[in-house]
Amino acid sequence: MTVQRFAATYYAVQGCGVLAWWGLLIAWPESREWFRMGEDPAVLLSFWMPDVLFLAVGSLLAAFLCRVGHRDRALAAWFATGLVTYPTFYCLAFALRTDEAWLSVVLMAPATIWSGVFAIGVSRFGAEMFRPSAAGSTGYIWSKTLVQIVVVWTLILGVIPWVIVWIEDRLGIPRLSFPGQLPLSASLFVAISCLGVWGAWIMSRLGRGTPLPMDHATDLVIEGPYAYVRNPMAVSGIGQGLMVALLWGSSLVALYALMGSLIWQLIFRPLEEQDLERRFGEPYRRYCRQVRCWIPRLGPYRP
Numbered sequence: 001m002t003v004q005r006f007a008a009t010y011y012a013v014q015g016c017g018v019l020a021w022w023g024l025l026i027a028w029p030e031s032r033e034w035f036r037m038g039e040d041p042a043v044l045l046s047f048w049m050p051d052v053l054f055l056a057v058g059s060l061l062a063a064f065l066c067r068v069g070h071r072d073r074a075l076a077a078w079f080a081t082g083l084v085t086y087p088t089f090y091c092l093a094f095a096l097r098t099d100e101a102w103l104s105v106v107l108m109a110p111a112t113i114w115s116g117v118f119a120i121g122v123s124r125f126g127a128e129m130f131r132p133s134a135a136g137s138t139g140y141i142w143s144k145t146l147v148q149i150v151v152v153w154t155l156i157l158g159v160i161p162w163v164i165v166w167i168e169d170r171l172g173i174p175r176l177s178f179p180g181q182l183p184l185s186a187s188l189f190v191a192i193s194c195l196g197v198w199g200a201w202i203m204s205r206l207g208r209g210t211p212l213p214m215d216h217a218t219d220l221v222i223e224g225p226y227a228y229v230r231n232p233m234a235v236s237g238i239g240q241g242l243m244v245a246l247l248w249g250s251s252l253v254a255l256y257a258l259m260g261s262l263i264w265q266l267i268f269r270p271l272e273e274q275d276l277e278r279r280f281g282e283p284y285r286r287y288c289r290q291v292r293c294w295i296p297r298l299g300p301y302r303p
Contacts, residue, residue, distance in 0.1 A: 002270045007118040008067035011080055014111060015059030018051055037094055037101050047087070055083045059115075066122055074123035081115040088112045095170075102170045106252070110259060121267040130275040132218045133209035142204040148212055149200060156237075156260075161244050161253045168252045176249035189243035196236030199225045203233075213272065220280045222287050227300035230293045234264050269293070 024031050025045070037043045062076035070076075088108040095101045120129070133141060168175070200211055202224035207217025211233055225232035241257025276284050283303065291301045 003118075003121040003267055004066045004069060004073065006266045007073075007077065007122050008063045010114055010118050011059045011063035011066060011077070014080070014084070014115065015056045015063060017111075018056040018059065022048055022052060035101060035104050037091075037104075038098065051087075055080070055087075058083050066118075074119065077115070077119035077122050081112070081119045084108065084115050085112045099170065102167055106167060106171065113259075114263070117263050117267050121271060130213045130216055130272065133215045135208075138205050138208075141208060141210060142201065144215065145200050145204045145210045148210055149197070153240075157240055157244050161241075161248060161250070161256065164252050164256055165248050165250050168250055173251065176246075176251070181249065182247065185243050185247040189240060189247070192236050192239035192243060195225060196233045196240070199232035199236065202226065213268070216275075220276070220284060220287070222291075222301055222303060226291075227302075228291070228296040230288065230291050231264075231269070234261075234269075235294060238264075 025035075032041060032044060035044055058076070059080045062073070062080040064070075065073040065076045088105070088111070091101050091104040091108060095105050133144075165175075203209060203211060203217050203221055206223060207219050207221040209215060209217030209219075229235060238257060238261040241260060242254060245251075245254035245257055273288070286303065287301065291297060
């Protein structure tokens, strides 16, 4: 229910945002230059009808159905996701071809991501994505975890930030630069990464599972870093993202990292905690009462 309420709020904001954006373009013609798509203004303005009739109305409908818990809420959410995904990729293709409309890409890409993750959250897949890891030796589970770490870190902390910085340069957004920036960001990145690796190791050894929801721990883990904070790997991931932003001096990468933390907080954390409470019951509820989600304890938790 928590995810549904957040989803309803998001889709309502998305629908109203589309209407407000078109209101801006109509009321202030000079703003059209920011989103210009070629020399002919009709290319941009011709999008008003599908945007208003389908994307705005579809998003508001998804918001209403999520709010009341209607059985077709997931269908409406995926419909809204499709409606925002198509123009996002159209703008991306246009920008790559003409080197224009990058601001549209920057604004629409997060909307596509948010719509998609909320659609996952309100659908059955959101609840069923948490599956226990298959039985195996600690070495085998740890090997799977290491592969996941390499793949996820390469994509999330390497490839995507590089693309964001490239787009940022196309938009002419200045980047932060100061003496000692590289050693400071690199050393903090390594320190924060150690927390994530430690949490992954404890989960593999004691929890008998990996960080992925589809291959999660089979036993409740309340030792190691989990004795101080409930989500050490999430804390580590957000810190890593911010250190990558500091390394590049990129404001958009920093926003990307903070958006990831919000996605975790509003969507995946409630789903994960619901699954953990269902599987472990009162021991997990007692653990949650004593150990906070983001702010570490001064001393370790003792059940």
